[in-house]
Amino acid sequence: MDRIKDKMNSLRIEADESAAKVEELQKQVKALEQENLQKEHEITSLQHKNQQLEVEVETAEGKNKELKETADASGGHMSQNEALQRRLQLLEDEAEEADKNLRETNEKLRQTDVKAGHFERKVQALEADRDQWEAKYEEMSKKYAEVQKELADFQLEIGNI
Template sequence: MQSLRVEADEATAKVEELQKQVKALEHENLQKEQEITSLQHRNGLLDAQVEKLEAEKKDLKASAGDTQQHATQNETLQRRLQLLEEEAEEADKNLRETNDKLRQTDVKAGHFERKVQALEQERDQWETKYEEVSKKYAAIQKDLENLQIEISGM
């Protein structure tokens, strides 16, 4: 009997020891599950952060592309502005030359207008002289006819 008691005590001790081991393993298992849950939560947060960073990266790439496009567009507009400024300078130069030629033409026109006025005055004087001479000629012609009539009548 005693050997059964000893066996029972040993079995009881072994059961208690195994129960302690089971409790320790259950406790360890619970800690591991909590750690797994914590790590899964942290993994979820990190995945969300990765997605956020990837979206930000995509936005930054798009922004960089837009910046490059704006830089290219800016260069194009700068070249266009330079060409327009050069064209404006050329047009201004042509305008000054045209104004100079217009002033010269106005001076010449004024000169020719004075010349025309002088020639018109001279023409008027000649017309007046012609009318006077025509009147004198007509008077002399009449006197000549009268003289011829008188000479014929004599």
């Protein structure tokens, strides 16, 4: 009788621990899903910024081309040519900076994609672990019900004696 009580207590403790573990894992899954959502928002934001930078680069290249054409057309005006060259240099610097920003943004986007993939795999692993714990919990619940039934039957037998 004491062994049965001990076994029941042991099963209760295991069931409680399993339930706590399942709750903990569910919290972790929710946290990872939230983090994944944030990463997706960041990716979207970076893609938008990337598009804006591409437009800026195209605009700067257009201005650069226009300035070069203007500089060629006004070959006789040295002072105007120098001013245009300075302006051209500024635009080229801006284009280089925009290109640099574009490369950095693309690198960040790639890193974010890698991280997102990593977290997706992590979420899948945690979900598999959770499913395993749930199956274990259901099995333990069935065993507990069987032990309860056996105990009730045993008590009936003892009561009938």
